Amino acid sequence: xxxxxxxxxxxxxxxxxxxxxxxxxxxxxxxxxxxxxxxxxxxxxxxxxxxxxxxxxxxxxxxxxxxxxxxxxxxxxxxxxxxxxxxxxxxxxxxxxxxxxxxxxxxxxxxxxxxxxxxxxxxxxxxxxxxxxxxxxxxxxxxxxxxxxxxxxxxxxxxxxxxxxxxxxxxxxxxxxxxxxxxxxxxxxxxxxxxxxxxxxxxxxxxxxxxxxxxxxxx
Amino acid sequence: xxxxxxxxxxxxxxxxxxxxxxxxxxxxxxxxxxxxxxxxxxxxxxxxxxxxxxxxxxxxxxxxxxxxxxxxxxxxxxxxxxxxxxxxxxxxxxxxxxxxxxxxxxxxxxxxxxxxxxxxxxxxxxxxxxxxxxxxxxxxxxxxxxxxxxxxxxxxxxxxxxxxxxxxxxxxxxxxxxxxxxxxxxxxxxxxxxxxxxxxxxxxxxxxxxxxxxxxxxxxx
Numbered sequence: 001x002x003x004x005x006x007x008x009x010x011x012x013x014x015x016x017x018x019x020x021x022x023x024x025x026x027x028x029x030x031x032x033x034x035x036x037x038x039x040x041x042x043x044x045x046x047x048x049x050x051x052x053x054x055x056x057x058x059x060x061x062x063x064x065x066x067x068x069x070x071x072x073x074x075x076x077x078x079x080x081x082x083x084x085x086x087x088x089x090x091x092x093x094x095x096x097x098x099x100x101x102x103x104x105x106x107x108x109x110x111x112x113x114x115x116x117x118x119x120x121x122x123x124x125x126x127x128x129x130x131x132x133x134x135x136x137x138x139x140x141x142x143x144x145x146x147x148x149x150x151x152x153x154x155x156x157x158x159x160x161x162x163x164x165x166x167x168x169x170x171x172x173x174x175x176x177x178x179x180x181x182x183x184x185x186x187x188x189x190x191x192x193x194x195x196x197x198x199x200x201x202x203x204x205x206x207x208x209x210x211x212x213x214x215x216x217x218x219x
Numbered sequence: 220x221x222x223x224x225x226x227x228x229x230x231x232x233x234x235x236x237x238x239x240x241x242x243x244x245x246x247x248x249x250x251x252x253x254x255x256x257x258x259x260x261x262x263x264x265x266x267x268x269x270x271x272x273x274x275x276x277x278x279x280x281x282x283x284x285x286x287x288x289x290x291x292x293x294x295x296x297x298x299x300x301x302x303x304x305x306x307x308x309x310x311x312x313x314x315x316x317x318x319x320x321x322x323x324x325x326x327x328x329x330x331x332x333x334x335x336x337x338x339x340x341x342x343x344x345x346x347x348x349x350x351x352x353x354x355x356x357x358x359x360x361x362x363x364x365x366x367x368x369x370x371x372x373x374x375x376x377x378x379x380x381x382x383x384x385x386x387x388x389x390x391x392x393x394x395x396x397x398x399x400x401x402x403x404x405x406x407x408x409x410x411x412x413x414x415x416x417x418x419x420x421x422x423x424x425x426x427x428x429x430x431x432x433x434x435x436x437x438x439x440x
Contacts (some may be wrong), residue, residue, distance in 0.1 A: 043247035051352075065376070065423040066416045067383035069395065074416060077408040080221045174290060181298065190300035191295055195287050202286035 019176030020197055027159040030097035038105020046113045063103035068164050072096050078166045089168035091204030101158050108150045120155050152209035155200050230410035233401050240397030243417050247314055249379040255321025262326040268371050284323020289381050292316045297388040309390035317381050332366035372430040
């Protein structure tokens with residue numbers, strides 16, 4: 001069946017597919033919650049000004065200045081040994097990745113909001129719109145347009161970074177491949193399958209992001 | 220408050236070893252940036268060359284580097300090349316993996332930067348008698364590097380963070396490797412990794428701040 005000899009069985013393929021599913025689930029959950037928190041943090045940071053937002057900025061900056069691997073190990077050690085909670089690695093992984101996503105997302109949202117001309121917002125307010133109306137009907141729709149390409153990049157980045165959750169005992173795609181490699185001793189073939197999976201998801205979406213960026217920057 | 224005895228003193232005893240690890244981390248990051256920038260310039264030249272084969276090579280490199288996890292790339296260098304009988308040390312695998320990643324991202328940044336440099340400048344340089352290579356070397360490249368200074372700083376921070384991935388190829392001399400080695404012996408996971416996190420934070424902050432100062436100093440008009 002294969003174009004060259006491999007000891008890979010159907011069961012192994014199912015095992016790999018499960019890993020791929022885990023990668024997608026962790027990514028989806030983290031991007032979902034991370035984006036919601038990121039939008040909230042981004043608006044907050046913009047709204048209360050740089051001085052009051054300093055503590056939030058500092059905390060979010062920490063997530064971007066420390067390797068994700070260490071964040072995961074640290075969070076896992078804190079929750080399970082320091083607090084003594086019984087929590088699955090999956091939960092820890094999703095929580096850390098969500099916060100990690102929100103740190104980057106807040107930056108993107110803030111950039112998007114700041115790119116909306118302040119005069120436009122003042123015009124909206126002087127027409128009698130409330131802050132909330134201005135936010136929901138004027139500022140956020142425009143900011144979303146500006147932020148979407150970067151957000152797509154972020155979501156793809158999170159998918160690639162989710163490969164690190166193996167460190168809290170979550171078996172995602174790359175880890176399941178590694179387990180099979182240890183058993184089958186066919187590193188090249190298995191790694192290529194993995195790489196192809198990431199590439200086939202990431203490449204078209206990245207292209208779409210690039211297309212939107214070009215299309216929306218010329219008007 | 221917690222049902223856990225923090226033993227910071229014990230963990231802090233290992234600080235000198237961890238700082239040595241931090242030096243290795245910094246060394247790998249700097250080397251990977253130097254190699255990455257050089258390759259990215261070459262890839263940019265490939266794209267500008269007009270040769271279809273060369274631009275295809277450059278695009279393939281950039282797309283693979285940007286669309287697969289860095290962890291995968293490091294795996295591939297270590298275990299993938301191992302499949303061909305090329306066995307590299309953990310240090311080299313990590314360095315090559317990160318440099319490959321850097322080159323891909325930086326080449327894309329350079330491409331964006333080139334858009335900000337008018338084509339007419341190249342033509343002017345050519346009509347002054349410069350060869351294409353000279354025009355690139357003396358007119359385009361300095362501006363390209365200047366425009367991409369900020370993305371390059373970001374990439375440097377990424378490179379520092381990526382060194383932690385060396386653990387998958389059994390690298391044990393960098394900051395993450397040293398920390399997890401110590402952890403395997405003492406099991407003070409939280410304390411040790413908290414210290415490592417602080418060191419990483421300080422390193423990345425130092426890099427971004429000094430880059431900002433350098434930019435203010437270098438790019439005054």
